Structure formats: structure tokens, C-alpha cells
């Protein structure tokens with residue numbers, strides 16, 4: 135096996151969104167330029183592993199807290215260290231308020247081929263609940279600027295099922311998103327993470343998220359609207375125009391190997407899933423001393439691999455062989471490209487169905 139993609143985590147953010155559980159820093163003891171130096175130094179530590187790098191993904195945090203020149207240093211540096219003459223895809227995640235059309239043009243000229251814009255909602259109310267500081271018009275402006283700058287592969291990130299969201303709110307968000315004609319739409323179900331201020335409010339009952347039936351209604355609106363608009367669902371939270379699927383994410387979802395660089399980044403090399411240290415100071419110390427800044431690592435067993443394979447096959451709708459499905463669950467399935475796949479209306483129950491299938495196919499039976 136070979137490493138096919140590189141993920142780079144950029145931890146900087148202008149503010150901390152109250153629902154977010156990723157490692158990000160509003161005030162950082164390590165500045166952007168120094169951080170880029172560290173990323174490239176860390177990459178050097180992997181120079182000798184077997185690789186055939188095709189994709190580069192800059193995620194965060196907020197990569198557009200870096201100036202375009204710093205993004206160029208990462209693109210060029212990673213290309214040089216891993217001997218990549220031409221990436222098949224380079225994605226940069228961006229927040230709507232950071233870059234102008236001129237900045238997007240610069241990214242384009244550096245070979246960045248795909249943008250993922252963190253819109254989350256096109257409604258003022260939705261953005262307020264989620265604690266986002268950009269406005270709906272800034273989100274539209276960012277999208278149009280990206281198009282003007284020549285990007286023909288742009289993703290819009292949305293969140294649905296957040297506290298107080300009604301079916302009409304979601305319909306309005308989707309209508310706006312579809313009217314812009316993005317190439318790709320990611321729509322994530324709101325999750326109240328315990329360690330986040332918004333998550334805590336929900337878990338304490340101070341804020342109410344839509345109940346099971348309401349979520350099911352929202353999910354129905356979501357997939358039907360995007361299907362009617364011509365998007366193909368190729369992962370539980372991801373829709374694309376045919377041919378515009380995110381190649382980097384497909385590496386994750388087909389269990390291929392990838393390198394994760396940067397504080398808190400995840401990677402998968404050989405049979406090991408590893409996570410980098412979640413402190414930028416400790417991360418910097420390790421990299422400066424010439425050691426890989428890995429905090430955790432799990433060597434996947436055959437059972438782990440089977441479980442991941444099953445989960446990913448269901449999330450990506452590729453399908454699984456019928457004999458892995460107990461009789462009482464068959465009503466939730468329909469024929470898919472490589473076996474039986476969960477019917478679209480039941481995709482919202484994917485986690486529950488996967489859990490039942492894992493018990494059914496547990497080691498004893500296999």
C-alpha cells in the first residue's frame with residue numbers, strides 16, 4: 135500500500151465557534167510563518183515512506199487565516215518533499231469572511247483546484263444560533279468571488295438540525311445553496327459535543343435540538359431537495375455533481391493510506407491510524423527535535439478493519455453482501471452498486487443500523 139493523500143491541519147481561527155470540537159486556536163504561541171516551517175519539517179520526517187501522493191487537503195481550524203503566500207509555501211514544500219509534480223486535487227477550506235477575489239485568484243495560480251467554504255447556514259438566525267460571525271451576504275460574496283477567480287470546483291458546507299431549526303429554515307438554506315450551483319454540498323447533522331458551550335446547553339436541556347421525528351423530516355427535505363437538484367449522494371453527508379466528488383475524502387472512505395500533518399492531525403499509514411499531539415507547543419517541541427509528533431496510534435486488527443469497512447461501505451452507499459444483513463433489517467436496504475445499501479430515507483439511521491450489523495457479524499458468527 136502507498137500513501138495517496140496529505141492532510142494538513144491549520145489550527146488558527148479568528149474566534150471559537152460554540153459548537154466546534156476540533157483543535158483550534160484563537161491566540162497561538164506559534165505564529166503562522168513558524169507553523170508553516172514546522173509543517174514542512176514534519177513532512178521531511180516522512181520523506182522515505184512508500185508514497186504516491188495525489189491529493190493535498192488544507193483543513194482546520196481556518197486555513198484562510200494563513201496569507202496566500204504561506205499556503206503557496208505549503209503547496210510547493212509538500213510537492214517538493216514528496217516529489218509530486220502534479221497534484222490531482224488541492225483543496226483549501228475557507229471561512230467566508232477571510233479572502234477577497236484577489237486572494238482566491240492567487241490560490242488558483244498556485245494550483246489550488248478546490249475550495250470548501252464554511253457557510254453553515256444562509257440565514258441570520260441560523261448563523262446566530264451557531265455562533266458564526268459572518269453574514270449570509272458574506273457567504274454569498276465568498277462563493278461568487280471564488281467563481282470569479284476561476285474555481286470550477288467549490289463546496290458549500292452546511293449544518294442542519296441545529297437548535298431551533300424548522301423545516302422551512304432548512305428549505306430556505308437549501309434553496310439558496312442550490313441557486314448558487316456549487317459543485318459539491320456537504321451537509322452535516324448538528325452534533326452537541328459535550329466539551330463545547332453549545333453542546334453543553336443542549337445536553338443540560340437549556341436549548342432544544344429537533345427531536346427524532348423532526349430530524350427525520352429535515353433529513354427527508356435534505357436528500358430529496360439535493361437529489362431533485364441533480365446532486366448525487368456519495369457519502370452520508372456529501373453530495374456532488376457527477377465527477378466533482380472530493381478525491382481526497384474518497385481516500386479516507388475507501389480506507390486508503392494518507393498522511394496527516396500538523397497539530398492534532400490524523401493519518402493512516404500501513405495498518406496504523408495515528409493522531410498527532412493536541413497541543414501546539416508539544417507538537418512544535420517534537421518536530422524541532424526531529425521526532426514525529428504522534429500522540430496516539432492504533433494498529434488496526436482484522437476485526438477493526440472489518441468494522442471500518444462495513445461502516446464506510448454503508449456511509450458511502452456502495453453496499454455490502456446480503457449475507458451480512460439479518461432478516462429483520464432487510465427492509466431498510468435496497469440494491470446498490472456493490473451489494474445492498476441503506477435506502478436513502480433511512481440513511482439518518484446509519485449509525486444505529488451499523489451498530490446492529492456489527493453485533494450480528496461479531497467475531498463469534500464470522
Ligand code: SF4
Nearest residue numbers: 147150151154194195
Ligand atoms: S467551526 Fe471552524 S471556524 Fe469555528 S472554531 Fe471550529 S474550526 Fe474554527
